Amino acid sequence: MAKSWILIRCALFIIASVHVVDVSGICFISTTNSIRRQVIDVQSTTTTTQVGCTIICLNNANCQACIFNATTNRCVLLGGPDPAASDQCPAPYTSLVRTTSNCPVLTAFNVDLGYAPGPCSTSADVGASPVVLAKPVCGSFPSGNRKIVFDAILHDGTHMILESHTNSFIQWDTDLGSWYFSLNGLIYYFKCGTCVKPPVTQSDPCVCAPFAVEPPLAGFNTPTAPAIDSAPACPGMVQQHYNRVRGTGGAVQDVLDSRGRSVYCAMGEWMLLIDTSTYYNQYTVLAATCVTADAG
Structure with a gap:
């Protein structure tokens, strides 16, 4: 019997005014x-x-x-x-x-000080404040209740939706006087932020753009759109293949078991959610296409 796969391509939107690689000292x-x-x-x-x-x-x-x-x-x-x-x-x-010399030590303030919901959520959607250095940034939640993201207000006043990844955390930069979100070595500076449960129903400009069905990779066929808000994203398929960008610095192709995985719209950003009884993680994604492996 032929194996089945799902292809997920992840979003790349590193904003130059936000992301800094190494600014220590x-x-x-x-x-x-x-x-x-x-x-x-x-x-x-x-x-x-x-x-x-x-x-x-x-x-x-x-x-x-x-x-x-x-x-x-x-x-x-x-x-x-x-x-x-x-x-x-x-x-x-x-x-x-x-x-890099005579730098003053700047004192931190509460990470959610001054936070206000953006156009994609309300105060009722705001969850508990994140804990500094805790991983994932928005903490652990019971299985089935893990659709939660970090809503950061950047220094230009705009909102940026960041995933509550298992390696994500927030920290205060005592040299620059700013909070930052860190994920696998990438740093995103922001003014304030908090954890938000994305509303199920969204209106423009917060609706996620429909997934485009991408051409299948070599060795695969029959590309179809994934199911939304349902695990697995490709019913009856047991594995998935996706390009992961944020948190790696470049596209990395992985083959993963698809059980417990779904895609959902998080205030204008697609998220790939891995939610099982023993494991949780999520990534921003740009595209998702279900495919079937060629026979043989």
Whole structure:
């Protein structure tokens, strides 16, 4: 008898202003001087906090300082001292200078301080606050009651849905003064956030886009759409094959047993949920296609 499989491709939406790989020991010191610096960029996107501006600077290898304009919520990225400048600035200016020395220790506040539900949920959907360094980020729940995600408000004021993965946790960065979500070495900085049970019924713009039925991989046939909110996602099929991106840094192809696995819409983001009596995990996914292995 031919074996059956399910193909799941996972979402890749690492946002440059959010994700930082390694910033340990880096901080920004407010400095006033008259040294001319090269203007690298004036960000066209807004950020609502000074910390958000420094995180944008961290993601630019040439950025050595930045200026946050709280009136326009714009971030100006600066390089090193301008070698072409023959004189100093006519008046002193204050910038946030990137450094690894004399970093102050910034005190944490409650991770959900200032949190407000976005367009895809209400206060009734909000669960318990996450515990710092606990894995998964939203804790453990009884089997059958595990559709829960971490709703982070980014420093630009937008919401980002992050999975409650078994390796996910939140921590405070004492150098930058920001909370961050960590998953398998990837870091996503955010302003505040909490755990939310996604509403079952959603309206635009929170409805997940329908899965596109992808062409089958070599050795497979008869691609069909998966069942939604039902385990297994491909009834009668015993394994699944998917590309996992978030938390790995790149696409990784795995073959996994599909028992206890389902896909559901989490406030505009598809989630692959693994929910059995002994194990729990979930991943963001972009596509899901049921396929059957070729005979032989």
